[in-house]
Amino acid sequence: MIPIRSSRPDDAPVLFDVWLAAVRSTHDFLSEEDIGFYADLVRDQYLPAAALLVAVDGDDRPVGFLGMTGCRIDTLFVDPSWHGRGVGRALIARACEGGPDLTVDVNEQNSAARAFYRRLGFREVGRSALDDSGRPFPLLHLALDGSGRGGPTGA
Template structure:
């Protein structure tokens, strides 16, 4: 599959499919999360978190959302790529867009998500601090990463 070059702005009617992309991506990459955790976060993503960020997405050749990025106050709050679309440069395209067009220069990453850490490090992000728990107080340490100034 080839990703289209256009970056779209998400609207509320896109939230259900964005949540499907989120869930498929999390199931493929966040092996440290339990089924209970995924079911806990899913309605929060759909009903709260998506509304709190500026969302952009790209489509695959079939016109489906292949990946999305959400930013707020200079920070990448979420970046997820559908497993069927991984390895096609979608994450890189979305991150580059977030940095260039949306002025994002920081991201929080689950410490157990080594692929994501490597992805952001390859892009130039460096770990500046660490939290023992995630934003909901769950025992998933978070690395706070930033692009050097």
């Protein structure tokens, strides 16, 4: 069982490190300039203000996090050294406690994330040519089937 708790203000530096390591591991389509652009937003605006679910190790050190607005997953990042160990699945399962009709946007170029969400039962329901910052990184809009079939605990 992976412990999950609410974020605390003092988590922000470690969560930023998790974000940066995950982006460098999975977003090979981004240039260093692009990463710098997003890093400033994440570090200075998003993390200080967001209420997040945080997956932690046995020493209460964050290894992954998930942010939501309503039933929409805004962000999900897991430390690459924890990939494949159920952290993302556990965070999604916790998110489902608020209702099974989750949605998420995923970068079209991020094949690992697309495969992860597909394994959990998400399906494509739309596409945008630009990301939320208006940059040319297409997003796939995904939705989890709220019927309970193929959800995070049954995929």
